[in-house]
Amino acid sequence: MEIKEINELTHNWTADEFADFLHYLLQHGDHESMRGWWRSTSLLRKLEAAGLAELDGGEVALTPAGAELKRALYLLEESDGLAGARLNLRIHRLEDWHAAPLGAGTLMLLVAGRSGRARVDAARMLMEDVDGGRAYADRLAKCWDPKVRILAAPYADPHLFLGETDPDIIRAVIKSGHADDVCRERWTASAWPFEIRLAAGALVTDEGEADRMLATMTGHERIRFLVEYPRLAVGRRAVNACRADDDHAPLLETDMTRVPDEYLREALESDRHWGIKLRVDDYKKALRETLLLERLFTGPDSQVLAEVREQVETEIAKEEE
Numbered sequence: 001m002e003i004k005e006i007n008e009l010t011h012n013w014t015a016d017e018f019a020d021f022l023h024y025l026l027q028h029g030d031h032e033s034m035r036g037w038w039r040s041t042s043l044l045r046k047l048e049a050a051g052l053a054e055l056d057g058g059e060v061a062l063t064p065a066g067a068e069l070k071r072a073l074y075l076l077e078e079s080d081g082l083a084g085a086r087l088n089l090r091i092h093r094l095e096d097w098h099a100a101p102l103g104a105g106t107l108m109l110l111v112a113g114r115s116g117r118a119r120v121d122a123a124r125m126l127m128e129d130v131d132g133g134r135a136y137a138d139r140l141a142k143c144w145d146p147k148v149r150i151l152a153a154p155y156a157d158p159h160l161f162l163g164e165t166d167p168d169i170i171r172a173v174i175k176s177g178h179a180d181d182v183c184r185e186r187w188t189a190s191a192w193p194f195e196i197r198l199a200a201g202a203l204v205t206d207e208g209e210a211d212r213m214l215a216t217m218t219g220h221e222r223i224r225f226l227v228e229y230p231r232l233a234v235g236r237r238a239v240n241a242c243r244a245d246d247d248h249a250p251l252l253e254t255d256m257t258r259v260p261d262e263y264l265r266e267a268l269e270s271d272r273h274w275g276i277k278l279r280v281d282d283y284k285k286a287l288r289e290t291l292l293l294e295r296l297f298t299g300p301d302s303q304v305l306a307e308v309r310e311q312v313e314t315e316i317a318k319e320e321e
Contacts, residue, residue, distance in 0.1 A: 001072035007086050009050050009069055017043040018092040022073055030062040078102070083109035087118060094121035101129040104136060111140065111148060123148045127155060154178075162186045170199040179203055190216040194224075201229050211237065219245030223252050230255040231320065239263045250275035 010018070020040050026032050037044050037060055044060060047053035052066035062070065076085055077093045083106065090110060093099065102110075102125065110122035123140055126133040140152035141160040146169060153161065153172035158179050164170055170187060173179050186192075187200030188209065197213060198221075204210050210232045214222050222241040226233040233241075238256035242249035242263075253267070253275025267273035268280065297305040 001068055003076065003081050003084055006069065006072055006076060007084075009052065010073075010086050010089065012046060013043070013086065013088055015088040015092040015095070017046070018073070018089050019096065021047075021070065022077070022092075023096070023098065026060070026062060026070075030067055031056065031059045034058050034060060080106050080109055082106055083113055087115050090115065090118045091121070094118060094125060101125050101133075104130055104133055107133070108136060108139070111143065116145065116147070119143075119145055120147045120151070123151045127151050158183050165193070165196065167195040167199040170196060171202070174199065174202050188213055194221050198225055198228060201225055201232075204229070204232070207232070207237075214241065220248055223248045226252050227255060230257075234258050235260065246272070249273065254279065 013021075017040070020043055025036060025040060025043075034055070044053065047060075047062075047066060048055070050065075051063055052069055053060055053062050055061075073089070076082060077089060080103075082090060082093060082102070090113075093102070094110070101107075102122075104126060107122040107126040107130065111119050111126070113119055113122075123143075126136055126140070134155040137152040137155035138157055138160060140148050141156035143149055143152070146166045149161075149164070149166070150169045150172050153169050154176035158173050158176075159182060161169060161173050162183065164173075173183070184200060184203040187196055188204060190197075190213075192200075194217065197217075201210075201213070204213065214225065214237070217225060219241070223245050226238060226241050233252060233256040235258040238252060239260060242252055242256070250273065253273060259276070264276060264280070267276035294300075294305065
């Protein structure tokens with residue numbers, strides 16, 4: 001049976017109806033009790049209207065044309081011809097968790113198709129389920145669809161994304177651990193949109209480079225950048241960012257560290273800076289409880305107290321990594 005004829009016979013089938021017809025109904029011959037069709041009455045009407053099935057007493061029976069269609073669909077859903085099949089058949093096959101993964105060639109044809117849903121499902125199967133499928137990552141990285149590129153990002157050559165404009169894809173490349181100095185220098189350059197530089201901040205470890213990036217940002221952008229990367233929100237750098245955007249400063253004040261006394265005093269004496277005030281209040285409560293609990297030890301020179309402090313400091317350092 002030609003694919004054109006298959007598509008004409010199944011033009012109004014849903015993905016669930018393809019699944020029922022191929023894998024749940026009539027699995028033990030061409031006749032089946034009507035009782036098994038209670039949830040598939042719509043499919044039954046379509047089969048009857050197309051001359052593919054008929055009622056025989058209390059049973060549903062496939063006609064010779066129906067049996068031929070079923071055989072043709074079994075062959076089609078495992079062949080490269082699937083790329084030219086009805087969308088709902090493609091979706092059914094790609095999302096059928098019972099079935100083995102499709103071949104890489106078929107999946108690449110589906111990625112090149114017009115359906116966004118099928119394209120993404122095919123790319124995901126290629127990257128996650130097919131042996132050797134990740135060898136196609138570089139090709140997927142050049143796809144116009146960002147939903148496909150982001151699936152390829154963890155496995156493709158990171159330099160293929162040097163011109164990428166989707167920050168989520170940049171983050172996926174960085175998360176994979178494959179981004180290098182070339183990527184960092186490109187994505188942190190001032191010519192790029194802020195969202196790209198914000199994503200690339202995960203690669204910035206040099207404080208001088210961080211300062212150069214911040215110098216090219218607006219006040220609000222500085223706040224957002226340092227909130228995203230609190231390890232860089234330290235001392236004067238954080239204070240200068242807060243002074244550049246008083247309205248959004250409280251967002252950063254909840255994370256900044258090593259804050260100079262002058263800024264702390266200014267914050268505590270003002271009617272703003274609630275971020276600093278809340279943290280100072282929290283510190284007072286924690287300090288009070290700590291001082292009371294420290295009465296357990298002989299004094300500040302207690303060896304056990306020193307060991308406990310060291311243990312807690314180590315735990316905090318690991319959490320901040």
